[in-house]
Amino acid sequence: MSSVNIKWSRWFPLVPALALLTGILLVPLGKTLVDSVSTPAWTLKNYSNLFTDGVTMTVLGRTALTAATVTAIALLLGYPYAYLMTRVGPRARGILLVIVLIPFWTSVMARNFAWVIILQDGGPVQSLFELLGADHVVLYGTTAGVTIAMTQVMLPFMVLPLFSTLGSIDRRLLLAARGLGSSPTAAFWKVFWPLSRGGVMAGVVLVFTLSLGFYVTPALLGSPQESLVAQLLAQRTTLLLDFPAAGALGIVVLIVTLVLVAWANRVGGTVSAIGVVATSRPKDRP
């Protein structure tokens, strides 16, 4: 009996958190799910409509493409950046960390309006392009503009897990590879890159799934003709008041996300919400 008591007392501290999660996540989610198949009648019509209404699939595709582009750019920028962070002294590392975290500390509104000013017609970006000889480059109101602004916000989610993974790789392995006949490039691709895969997967999944749900940035910087899925959801709930249809769309996005996370878990390692990474492959023992 005492072992039962111990078990209970061990779980007890989780009770408030579990209660909160049930109240604010599981209950509304369950209700959304039930509503989406029961209103106005018990059918899957709300779901089949998503495929046939001619809008949802286009928007979902565009959202996925935008999220993928953001993820790819963030990886291309973030990997060398994180690598640099592991190679410099503690002072420089601190500075690099602050730079990457600044978008975190800026209010969403301030950040997005800053992008509006930078990207708008006659703004500094356009002037810069004009200096370079490209006339009238319009980024404001385009998916390209949205992608740029989203990448800035997403960069920390790429850099932080990468930094923790790259920093934990034993650099002497690179020397060993060189000693065994690898050029520096070969040593990177055969030893360093595979060992960093866990961090890459964590960053990619985090950035991609978060990018799927972006609302404010596309709403402010994008064009209504090129809306993303979060805008579509907002439209259906606030303008059309069609909650069951919006619920169905939300559930579909959720399923896509979960499938992605499960896949990443299988191939890349364990991904936790904050992006701390435990690679599935064992580390070298000292």
Place this chain on the structure above:
Amino acid sequence: MTRETTVKATEPSSGTGLGTEIRLAGVTKDYGLASPAVDDISLTIEPGEFMTLLGPSGSGKTTTLNLVAGFETLTAGTISLNGADVGNVPPHRRNLGMLFQNYALFPHMSVAQNVAYPLRERKAGKEEIARKVADVLELVQLTGRDGDYPSQLSGGQQQRVALARAIVFEPKALLLDEPLGALDRNLRSALQVEIRRIHREVGSTFVFVTHDQEEAMNLSDRIALFNNGHIEQIGTPQQLYTEPETLFTARFLGDSNVFELGQAALDEKVAQDGESWIVEPGTVAAHPGVRASSAIVVRPEDVEVAGSRDAVPSGANAVRATVRDVEYMGSYRTLLLAMGAGGLPGRARTSALRGEYAIGDTVVIWWWPRAQRIVAA
């Protein structure tokens, strides 16, 4: 049968002749610490030689090896392989085998993939790789563990994988940084035999780092004894043991009884109080430091024990001692002594046949002057 397969694997390069000549001249590496990690070392390792870098922890052995391999840049001096200065040659073009002190196995590759790595980098064929990997794993007694990952192996097994990976491509020169450090005694001596055999068969130059003097004595053609970033003495194991130049060398290799003479001229240390100090010219080290400060060194096996001064033959050197402890070593026993007026710690070997001694006994130890060595202190 086992032997036959492994011999075949190593045969091709034994036909291709000698190993690399490694020449270090004035080699210095300064990390900006109080003293350079490696300080003005000059050393020529002959093709096919088994050279051991021996020395206490922090004496610069690994640093020297890293300089030869190209992982560190020289502060001063030159390193040449087969007469060609390799100062600007990157590590992967030096074609040296290297075994790291910390093994440095690739954690994302299986044992077989780790061992195959240098062969893949040299674009060996699939069948050749499979055959050589199997042979070398048999050599290090890890057959059947091909598919395991490094984290699934014990420290000693990891070390053997690292050894297999370093020798599998039969490099012309092999740099081994304490390759047997983590192994138990039996495996260690078994692999020592294997390493010697591989060395004989492959004919490469071996540079072997250890801080185990017994291992160094067993394996080496020559030993370079490191101390505090410089080389204290280079020579065959025999030379280092019987003809040490300095007190450091005498103390590092084997046990010794030491009588420090300080600045006193050798001939002033004359007989007094039943002691005798005869010096034979041939036993004085050539080291220039001997005149300034020296010590007499006698090995325990060269020391005889007598009950009294009368039992010491004339012409022998002698000193009084008290027995502090007796170690029974099987065929012989070692007396731990307090020697002379100062009670210096000393050792002498004896056997039951020559008389029993107990703790607290006062004895006279004696030795022939030709058995002692006068070294720089």
